[in-house]
Amino acid sequence: MIDSHKVTFCLITCGEETEAECLEAIKPFRGKIDFQEVRHVFPQIKALNQMLEQTETEFLVPLDSDMILNPDAYDRIIRSIEENVRDDKWHSILFPLYDTLTETNILALKVLRMEIMKKFPFKETATPDVEHFQCLTDAGYTCLNGFVTR
Secondary structure (H helix, E strand, O other), X not given: OOOHHHEEEEEEEXXXXXXXXXXXXXXXXXXXXXXXXXXXXXXXXXXXXXXHHHOOOOEEEEEEOOOOXXXXXHHHHHHHHHHHOOOOOEEEEEEEEEEOOXXXXXXXXXXXXXXXXXXXXXXXXXXXXXXXXXXXXXXXXXXEEOOOOO
């Protein structure tokens, strides 16, 4: 079993209205994780890189303050890490979240493998997430689907 204290959840927020609901959703497992915040940091690229720099655990789950996790999210995240931890070629595991704006599931919740992420900081571009993903792919790393198989 993965030591849950090898996982950091980091809230990235600028004081959005949904922040309290986001924090309430992680309350049941808050004692099992390292928790950090990146608060009121602009531009986005600076916030993303600060999140990477301050994380000292093996895995990171970035949380936007509008992400309201399901009650079983923590268990699903830990199981998915356990299923894949021996494969050293993945940089991220993506999980679906329900987007209330589009009323569809989107792959938005991520587990980031920090030993890889710290080698590839985000760059100042119009689409830092997209370019970051492409940089990791070009380096030979893969992204996994977070649906748990057992």
